[in-house]
Amino acid sequence: MSTGTLVLRSTRVVTPAGTRPATVTVTGGTIAAVGPYGAAPPPGAAVTDLGDDALLPGLVDTHVHVNDPGRTEWEGFRTATRAAAAGGVTTLLDMPLNSIPPTTTAAHLRVKQDTARPAAHVDVGFWGGALPSNTADLRPLHDAGVFGFKAFLSPSGVDEFPALAPGDLEAAAARIAELDGLLIVHAEDPARLERAPQRGGPRYADFLASRPRAAENEAVNRLIAVSRRLGTRVHILHLSSSDALPAIAAAKADGVPVTAETCPHFLTLTAEEVPDGATEFKCCPPIREAANQDALWAALADGTLDCVVSDHSPCTTDLKVPDFGAAWGGISSLQLGLPAVWTEARRRGHTLADVARWMSAxxxxxxxxxxxxxxxxxxxxxxxxxxxxxxxxxxxxxxxxRNHVTAYAGRTLHGVVRSTWLRGRRIAHDGALAEPPAGLLLERQRSA
Known part of the structure; x- marks a missing residue:
């Protein structure tokens, strides 16, 4: 933490009240004041003039698969948090899979924390996992400070993290409601997936047909019904199907405690442009058509969708074989989310304040x-x-x-991250990372 007084000055400071020229004063790692652009700095303050570069709040990415320990060759805390810092992300929450062990008990959480603590370049918190077998572990995980509980309704892709059947979902949701916890869910209906054609091979059209919108829509409807009946706070992860948006909007209007996110790849990439065999574009649920993307943008603008997060889900290069049925599903975008979203946002007439609202606030x-x-x-x-x-x-x-596989390779993006600051310390500058790592481990804030 910075202990002296720091002043950052920019002609474009993005605040909740709007974007304006301003001077930001920092004391002890905390923002002390946001004042006029021409305000005199306090005596002895270190002043950094950013000119016309925009000053945004550090991004918060609540959907990151770090995979450490156990699958560190896919990604680790040191490499993931370096990528985060270089991309303007100052806080990330780690998903409970695909690490070994998964974060499904308090003891497993301690393993994760011990692994992350010396390596984190940004602040790191943790989601717990909800499995068919660990309902008794939810309270200890909650008490240990996880931010909520991740569950799958369809197979997760790894054996150590099985999906919740309908009865398991009810039990977990009821328990989480008792804790006033948050249930975050990969929403695809397994029966719908099983009935879809599963051809495999290099054609993206075949892969898209294997993950139909109906699978997402049905799962979202089930989650809304559970939230409505039990009062459980439910968050829908990585929404891809725009067909589910009216149900989410209606539930919110009724006061059902449901929220939803989408991801940079759904907002910036389209099915029509995915080459056959290019499995760096494979993710579940999948990248859909351009018209679907337009509806996701509209839902961000009207508040139906609450945030944009990466779902950074990396793997080793050899797992991205040119067969959409066999390749690992996941897109690596932790370092590129901000410029990817900003590139498309500016084209559609959105502002930096919009992006800050979606990716930070x-x-x-x-x-x-x-x-x-x-x-x-x-x-x-x-x-x-x-x-x-x-x-x-x-x-x-x-x-x-860690692995240089990305669906954004060769793309021209707007928005260059010049520097990233964590509690008043500059942790990245023009792509170079400060050492030693300065990130802290975060726990859910307890109620008073």
Whole structure:
């Protein structure tokens, strides 16, 4: 934590009240004031003038698969958090799979924390997992500070993290409601998936047919019904099907405690452009058509969708074989989420304030991270400094992810992250990372 007084000045500071020229004063790692652009700095303050580069709140990514320990060759805390810092992400929440052990008991959580603690370049928190066999472990995990509980309704892809059958879902949701916890769910209906054609092979059209919108729609409807009946707070992960949006909007209007997210790849990539055999584009649920993407953007604009997070789900290069049936499903985008979303957002007429709301304030609110998510007094001094008009071409070899596989390879994106600041300390600058790692391990804020 920075202990002196720091002043950052920019002609474009993105705050909850709007974007304006401002001076941000930081004391002890906390934002002390957001004042006029020309305000004199306090005596002895270190001043950094950012010029016309935009100062945004540090991004909060609540959907990251770090895979450490157990599958560290896919991704580890050191490499993942380096990528996060280089991409303007100052806080991430780690999913309970695909690590071994998964974060499904308090003891397993301690293993994860011990692994992350010396390696984290950004702040890191943890989701717990809800399995058919671990209902008794939910309270100990909750008491140990996890931010909520991840569940699958369809197979997860790894044997150690089985899906919840309908009865298991009811039991887990009821238990989580008793805790006033948060249930976050991969929403695809397994019966619908089983009835879909499963051809495999290199054709993306065949893969898309194997993960139909109906599978998402039916699962979302089931989750809304559970939330409505039990009062469980439910968050729908990585929504891909725009057909599910009216049900989510109606549930919210009725006061059902349901929220939903989408991801950069659903907002920036389309099924029509995925080459056959290009399994770096494979994810579940899948990247869908351009018209579907338009509806997701509209749902972000009207508040039906609450946030945009990466679902960074990496793997080793050899697992991305050119067969959509056999390849590992997951897109590596932790370092590229901000420029990818900003590139498309600016084309559609959205602002940096919109992006900050979707990628910082929204995820922070979801997780109850009340010190994150905004440039305003009392918050952690976590910042992303972005050159919004600058462009670059994605070179996979320049990324900090452990494995240089990305669906964005060769794309020209707008928005260059100049620097990233964590509690008043600059942790990344022009792609270079500060050492030693300065991230802290976070726990869910307890109720008073």
């Amino acid at each position: 929204g995820p922070a609110a979801l997780a109850g991270l009340h010190r994150k998510g905004a440039v305003e007094p009392g918050r952690d001094a976590d910042f992303t400094v972005l050159a919004p008009e600058a462009a670059f071409t994605v070179d996979p070899a320049a990324l900090h992810h």
